[in-house]
Amino acid sequence: MLDFDTIAAISTPLGEGAIAIVRLSGTEAVSIANRLYDGRDLDVVDSHTMHYGRVIDPNTEEMIEEVMVSVMRAPKTFTREDVVEINCHGGLASVNRLLELTLELGARLAEPGEFTKRAFLNGRIDLSQAEAVMDLIRAKTDKAMNVAVKQLDGKLSKLIERLRQDLIETVAQVEVNIDYPEYDDVEDMTKELMLSRTKSVYQEIERLLEMAKQGKILREGISTAIIGRPNVGKSSLMNALVQENKAIVTEIPGTTRDVIEEYVNVRGVPLRLVDTAGIRDTEDIVEKIGVERSRQVLKEADLILLVLNHNERLTDQDRQLFDLVSDLGLIVLINKTDLDQQLDYDEVYQLSQGHPVITTSLIEEAGIDHLEEAIANTFFDGQIEADDLSYVSNVRHIQLLKQALGSLEDATSAIHDDMPMDLIQIDVTRTWELLGEIIGDTVEDSLIDQLFSQFCLGK
């Protein structure tokens, strides 16, 4: 067997489908899977066995998915390497999350056709199929390139080019300082200057990643949590939204889990009513899982609908809920306006801190249109930049952006550690290369070209 790194990819067609599979191949396949898997120790299970368990994000210890994991050890596998297949429910969000986790843990995103290539290189596929394999690699590569290029709209690649230009000018200045130490007209690159240059690029990449997240939201729906004390009308609200919008109800029966997701389309805004960790049905989320943990869980939601009772005074529980969600996307709903007012509206407005407050009587089907309007406004009015749709959506691109961010972080900490400029510059150059991989620009001589066009050098 040849010595390759471990690769990962989603091996089922993207999109619909009740089950999706993330496949890992390589010497690290089992250990990577083991690190994100909560269940039996995969290092010791028999080959060609399947196991039920949960996927946990090792960083946050948050539960991602319930899964079935197949462990197949070399050599009797498709690639003749250790292979792990993680079966999960077909939602795009969770599959992508799962894939990203494997990449964070050290797997590399497989190139197009790479599993097949490995199968071939490791002698799994017959020699006569060689030509076909090469054609396949070529075809898949071209297709993937086309897709990748299409996913990069002009705005985005221009932005990345600009960031690269900023970086290369910075690097060129460092290089000139090194290669032409006696030239007095070249400003010395100082740590302050380097810090400010890398900071602005850092912020731009952060923004891109933030927008990538929003792009994902658009495609996958805004995850929406309905919270409130018992008996305020959470279930009614859920039903109202579902019925009113003749929702596409994707009910994945809970054979292995009891999470229900419902998709509704509110005036063009896709909402995914989620119940991660049972928020919706919980009588008292805080009491059940503790303050910090609730905060974590709620942060995963893009939008919180907090329901209050018109007919009751605010309780400490209500105030606690406000406190939990104050910095999140929030709409406050005062229900049961058909009953007498006991609620102190002034206090509610104060606690809402400018977030929309809507009044409804779900029993009388009143006020739902106001809620829908508020949802649509929240989404389109600047909070999410719906107009600026230059989202990075390709997993590979996102991965590269994250790596670029990591490199810049390394550069920044080197600046703080008072490392020499030529070492700091290594990470800055790496960032430039990583950004170049996104737009497919890898002309190696460009640094030297930059050097001589930017500065007047030489004897």
Next chain:
Amino acid sequence: MYDAGHFDVIVIGAGHAGVEAANASARRGAKTLMLTLNLDMIAFMPCNPSIGGPAKGVVVREVDALGGLMGKVIDKTYIQMRMLNTGKGPAVRALRAQADKPLYIQEMKYQLERLEDLTMRQAMVESLIVEDGVCKGVVTETKAAYYADSVIITTGTFMRGSVIIGDIQYESGPNNQRPSVKLSEQLEELGFDLVRFKTGTPPRVNSNTIDYSKTEIQPGDEKPSHFSYETTEAILDQIPCWLTYTNETTHQIIDDNLGLSAMYSGMIKGTGPRYCPSIEDKVVRFHDKPRHQIFLEPEGRQTEEVYVQGLSTSLPEYVQRDMLRSIPGLEETEIMRAGYAIEYDSVVPTQLWPTLEVKDIPGLFTAGQINGTSGYEEAAGQGLMAGINAASRAKQTEPLMLDRSQAYIGVMIDDLVTKGTNEPYRLLTSRAEYRLLLRHDNADIRLTEIGYQYGLIDQARYDRFQEKLALIEKETKRLAKQTIKPSDELNDLLASVGGTPLKEPTKALDLMKRPEVGYSIVHQLTPADDTLPQDVIEQVEIQTKYKGYIEKSNQQVDRMKKMDEKVIPDRIDYDAISGIATEAKQKLKKVRPLSVGQASRISGVNPSDISILLVYIEQGQIAKTSENAE
């Protein structure tokens, strides 16, 4: 034509490439003949009187670690030594010497004359003896035929050399030496791809006609460092250089006469180097710059000639005079030699294997400026490698190819034979992706072992080197064990160098990772048993302080090596591989890379082409394995 003798290796030319080639070959015990037009011009410096600088200085040390001469000779003949980039990281510190040009020639010649296996002869080579596509020897102008297993051409800028000053042009090598015309014609007949390159040099003036009071002094280092790891004696009596500037008047003179510059009148067809622009170029391209630096560099102790660095030009002689006289300090100056541009033929270097042997003519090697490079150091590095490999061929032993992580020489040769060059190639630190590993302080650690194996380094020097390694290891281990405990005294000391107090007991080695803590402080806290040599201390310090970065670089090197170890079979038929893009096929057929790693560095060969190539190669290996199984 008469049979004038048989050798293992013949070197044509005795410039900076030629002398290193001849020395390396003879040191390896190959019977070597070096032919030159003029024995008084051995290792002549036709351009600036300096050796070293960023990247180049590291090459000089690499040459020295492999038994070469450049470092040794300049250490004996410098008039000034300066360490550059001392305020920067260890990877980019660079040594540069101002040379005594005539003395350098004399010393180099003397070094070579004493080599047992080297014969030196003054002769103009007219043609190569090529039989059945294999190079077998050379024939001189005087009809002497010399035979050898390997022939190295190091003719620099002499091939169809043409000097241009204003509108005057004449056939010539540098400094009015005879050009080599017939050899160039023969190479063309043999099917060589030649390109026309151009370079230039500034005027030289008489020191007695310079008013130095109007310039700034540029002295050498008080405690000079040296290129050779073997040098022990310093030259303390150093001569300064001087700095002055051009001004608006100078630029006006250039502007007014631009049409007369050979560079701009269309007289010159060759491509010049961007990093060594003429003053015309600088003024045209950077028109807003009010002044350019001009360094006045003495050419030696026993001469009044001064090199005017920064004023390379092909303007007519009288314009050069006016230009010079507009510069502060040079108002009365007299030109001794005018600046000129020179055009010459060079070999497209992708025609060479990484050993510097010509792919299509076994037995023939080329090295130095003929391969499209510029600079004495670049020439020396190639000459050394060609000399080693020409001797290997003659003795039928393993060739030596340095990779990009081993030496700047490896970076340079890989760049040349893999990518080629469309302008005279100069080494820059930015060409090296593992710059932190290719430091000038560790050239001996990188290469002495290799030099010893190839018979370039003698036993005594090798033993000294082993001793140094042992001391570095011992001291590093000692510091890793020693614990430093926090104390008021210690924290006062740390505060005095701008550091934060120590809170927990720490290993001495870890304390030294702090930027403000050098070896001297650690040594104060926990003295070593013996006083260690400065170069040992330097290694302990650098290897500790930059450990994280060095490890990161090493990981990258490992990845590169994996690809470089995948050998491409020499009989590979790229046309038969479906799936590789047409452009990539053409490039691969031309460069004929030895490894997948090298193939991946060819511009125009994409990752998908490499994937397919890998599949194809592995297919061949699988085929072989299954055949064996049957």
